[in-house]
Amino acid sequence: MSLVPQDFLPAIGPWVSTLDDVWPGAAVKPYFAHWEVGHLVAMLMLGGASILLNLRLIGFGLSDQTPSEVRRDVAPWLHAGVFGILFTGLLIGASNPDRLYTSEAFTAKMLGLAAALILTYGVSLPLARADGRAGSVTRLLGLMGLVIWALSLYVFASAKLVNPGLWHVLTAAALIVLFVSRGLTRIVYLAGLIGLILIQFVTTHIVIKPDDFTRLDPANKAFFWVFLVWILGAAAVQTLSAGRGEHGGAFTKAMAYAAILVWITTAAAGRWIAFA
Numbered sequence: 001m002s003l004v005p006q007d008f009l010p011a012i013g014p015w016v017s018t019l020d021d022v023w024p025g026a027a028v029k030p031y032f033a034h035w036e037v038g039h040l041v042a043m044l045m046l047g048g049a050s051i052l053l054n055l056r057l058i059g060f061g062l063s064d065q066t067p068s069e070v071r072r073d074v075a076p077w078l079h080a081g082v083f084g085i086l087f088t089g090l091l092i093g094a095s096n097p098d099r100l101y102t103s104e105a106f107t108a109k110m111l112g113l114a115a116a117l118i119l120t121y122g123v124s125l126p127l128a129r130a131d132g133r134a135g136s137v138t139r140l141l142g143l144m145g146l147v148i149w150a151l152s153l154y155v156f157a158s159a160k161l162v163n164p165g166l167w168h169v170l171t172a173a174a175l176i177v178l179f180v181s182r183g184l185t186r187i188v189y190l191a192g193l194i195g196l197i198l199i200q201f202v203t204t205h206i207v208i209k210p211d212d213f214t215r216l217d218p219a220n221k222a223f224f225w226v227f228l229v230w231i232l233g234a235a236a237v238q239t240l241s242a243g244r245g246e247h248g249g250a251f252t253k254a255m256a257y258a259a260i261l262v263w264i265t266t267a268a269a270g271r272w273i274a275f276a
């Protein structure tokens, strides 16, 4: 099954191809770069707010404030960032519609966006408001957000020439776990990461020649899975060893990780639209 919007939404094709000839697409087109900077500034705002909020739910950073206090302080920035990114995204999208219509990365990005909105507004903000306690609606929305995020990752992973963008998501996950883990877990985890990076470098630069793509591709994919298992394992150890703190247990922490990484998936897919 094709995952390009053009193939599963063929009926809107004629309308899409007119978007950059009419207002607002036509007006934005000559200033695409300026609007794209606005897109990225909005992303920094929402990303910063989401990271502060969700790290607090994981139990890291701003520990002099409760999660509900952090939520109160960062929510206006988060809302402004989300509004800004949707506003600028729709405008730059209207000025360059054919690229999006033929892009699997854009499909991954829109699924990621849907999951990000659910995990942020349906899960992470309510969890913070309740200082980490999860009700049944929050749990259901969490599950729904995870399923849609998994679909986004599936599309991202299946898109040829675009799927290396998943390394951004993996790198972000690796760094978050490095920040939040403590003590011996952090030392063992970091040593493992460095070891894996070295082994990957030697394998993909010396053992396999850098232009031997038929062998490099499967090797890099295998390393991706090994890194993923290592990072998820360390996140699980961190979450379980922290125990049920006063601001929520494993569910709250897992949702907080997901709520950061789902925005990173969306951003990475956005960046990789250009490489399709």
Ligand code: HEM
Binding pocket: 036, 039, 040, 043, 085, 086, 088, 089, 090, 092, 093, 096, 099, 100, 113, 263, 264, 266, 267, 268, 270, 271, 272, 273, 274
């Ligand atoms: C209504 C939703 C959105 C639309 C229609 C949209 C549209 C676009 C378009 C048209 C581009 C330029 C692609 C290209 O020509 O290479 C782009 C780039 C990008 N978008 Fe979005 N976007 C949306 C939401 C988001 C969100 C929520 C994020 C982040 C969480 C995001 C992050 C990015 C990034 C990082 C780039 C790459 C910028 C660059 O390469 O300079 N976008 N987006």
